[in-house]
Amino acid sequence: MRANDKDMKNKLGTIIEMSYRASDHANQLLSYAREGICFLESIDLLMLVEELSEMWRQQLPKYMTFELCVDSPLPECLGDAKLLRQVLNSLFENAKEVCGEDGKIELSITLDDLAKDCRVRTLKPGQHIRFAMKDNGCGIELAMLAKVFEPFFSTKFTGRGLGLAAVHGIIEKHNGHISVESSLDQGAVFTVWLPIIR
Ligand SMILES: Nc1ncnc2c1ncn2[C@@H]1O[C@H](COP(=O)(O)OP(=O)(O)OP(=O)(O)O)[C@@H](O)[C@H]1O
Numbered sequence: 001m002r003a004n005d006k007d008m009k010n011k012l013g014t015i016i017e018m019s020y021r022a023s024d025h026a027n028q029l030l031s032y033a034r035e036g037i038c039f040l041e042s043i044d045l046l047m048l049v050e051e052l053s054e055m056w057r058q059q060l061p062k063y064m065t066f067e068l069c070v071d072s073p074l075p076e077c078l079g080d081a082k083l084l085r086q087v088l089n090s091l092f093e094n095a096k097e098v099c100g101e102d103g104k105i106e107l108s109i110t111l112d113d114l115a116k117d118c119r120v121r122t123l124k125p126g127q128h129i130r131f132a133m134k135d136n137g138c139g140i141e142l143a144m145l146a147k148v149f150e151p152f153f154s155t156k157f158t159g160r161g162l163g164l165a166a167v168h169g170i171i172e173k174h175n176g177h178i179s180v181e182s183s184l185d186q187g188a189v190f191t192v193w194l195p196i197i198r
């Protein structure tokens with residue numbers, strides 16, 4: 001390859017990467033503003049997660065591990081595959097960004113039968129798919145915990161603070177719920193409940 005061709009190839013690569021980032025940003029804004037199109041259909045979440053896990057494992061630094069724990073078989077849920085992919089990717093990216101050496105990320109998926117007196121008022125009693133993205137990263141101090149779903153809240157130098165605001169909007173559109181448990185230096189767990197198809 002000639003020097004000029006190589007230079008052109010590098011420039012094209014940068015343009016393509018920037019376009020993906022811009023489209024990612026636009027999608028996050030749309031999801032946060034709840035203006036994006038949400039196309040709910042019957043989906044096999046396990047299949048979607050297995051597909052993503054394969055990709056995540058390939059891009060994980062050598063000093064980190066990822067584990068998928070599934071309580072199968074799981075019923076199908078009503079969801080928008082593209083948006084749920086965005087949710088899972090955002091949670092995984094955040095986990096990856098806060099983990100250092102010996103970083104561990106675990107995604108567990110299980111069936112959760114919610115009782116009538118479930119403390120989350122937005123969820124109806126009955127079966128839900130529950131998934132939890134857990135990491136052993138820097139954790140979140142108590143004062144910050146309530147802010148993480150707010151738009152434009154970020155503690156990162158280059159963070160836009162849109163990932164979790166969009167995730168929150170998407171989960172609401174699915175009539176689901178998201179919560180976070182964390183404390184400083186103790187890692188974090190983001191848990192999502194999605195109603196199943198009855
Ligand atoms: N797994 C995690 N562990 C510790 N802190 C987290 C975790 N996930 C999110 N946070 C905190 O919540 C903030 C908001 O997260 P969010 O994904 O919305 O924005 P961001 O990652 O900073 O930027 P971006 O818009 O590029 O995703 C983060 O800046 C970080 O402080």
Ligand SMILES: [Mg+2]
Pocket residue numbers: 090093094163164
């Ligand atoms: Mg993020």
